[in-house]
Amino acid sequence: MNKNLIKLTAGGILALFLFITALACTERIDAGHEGLLVKMYGSDKGIQDVALVTGRVWYNPLTEQVFEIPTYVQTVNYDAFTVNAKDGSVFTVDPTISLKVIDGQSPKIFKKYRRGINEVLQNTLVNHIKDVYRIEFNKFTTDQIISSREAFENGVQAKMIAFLKNEGFTLEQLTSGIQYPEAITKAINEKNAAIQDAQRVENELKVAEASAKKLIVLAESEARANELRKVSLNQLLIQQQFIEKWDGKTPIYGNAPAFFKSVN
Structure with missing residues (x-):
């Protein structure tokens, strides 16, 4: 038991x-x-x-x-870093990248880095991403980056897509967050202020011209009206207006008014 x-x-x-x-x-x-x-x-x-x-x-x-x-889309906001343009100007880049693991590529990624995806995205890829920006910035001068920003961004995006695809990722969205050098920013602000001031002065001139034209038109109209009054103001018209305004009373003293001048 x-x-x-x-x-x-x-x-x-x-x-x-x-x-x-x-x-x-x-x-x-x-x-x-x-x-x-x-x-x-x-x-x-x-x-x-x-x-x-x-x-x-x-x-x-x-x-x-x-x-x-x-394997879902992840967004990584990387720390800002500085890069040099072709002419030596220093730009600040603060990139934000949305990406995902290509389906079936996770074995390749793990075998290459021997780390988890989060660690790969946050640390391992940082230097490679910086290199992409450095290479592209070195192709453009400061003026070209400002005046041809779209071409510059397209170059960065094309290189980033190729790099990430080779690593087993697909790029969903890229925001460079480029900050211009302080001297360039100041020059741009001053240029914009000058343009705004010129526009304001131009608008004020247009208002002044419109006001002057209005005064001229009013003066010309008044002068024309006076001229017409002068032409039409003859003796008979004056007598008619006197009769229309007379109240029919004669003065108590003095001579009676003569309404009509003798024409004999």
Whole structure:
């Protein structure tokens, strides 16, 4: 009886141990990730040439390890750094890059860097990204960068796409965040201020010209009206206006007014 109880207890403990061991030997790969089964020992230690799909993966925890590689778009805001243009001017670049792992390329990335994707994006790629900007900046002078900003940005983006594709990533969006040298910024601001002042003066001149033209038109109209009044103001018209305004009363003293001058 005691032996049976001992056997049952031992069997239960063994089953529990096997269950716990089984749980420790499985890993669930979440959606939006690729699972990598990495061999920690052996001549080809590093990685199998298989990208595991989303699901539950069974492995030997003593000799293997499972990594999850995110394949969704990630945005990295890198620290600002300085680069020199072709003529020596110093520009500040504060890049923000949105990118993702190319589907099926996570084994290549892990085998090359032996690091997680976040560490690769935050640290390993930084110097390469700086090199892309340095190479492109060295092709342009300061004036060319300012006047041909689109061509410069297109060159940076083309090189960044090619570089990241070779590393197993696809570029989704790139913002360079370029800051001009202080002297260039000051010169641009002064130029813009001069343009605005010139525009303001031009607008004021237009207003003054319009006002002057208005006064001329009013003066010409008034002069024309006076001329017409002068022409039309004859003796008969004056007498008619006098009659229209007279109240019909004669003065109490003095001579009676003569309304009409004798024409004899």
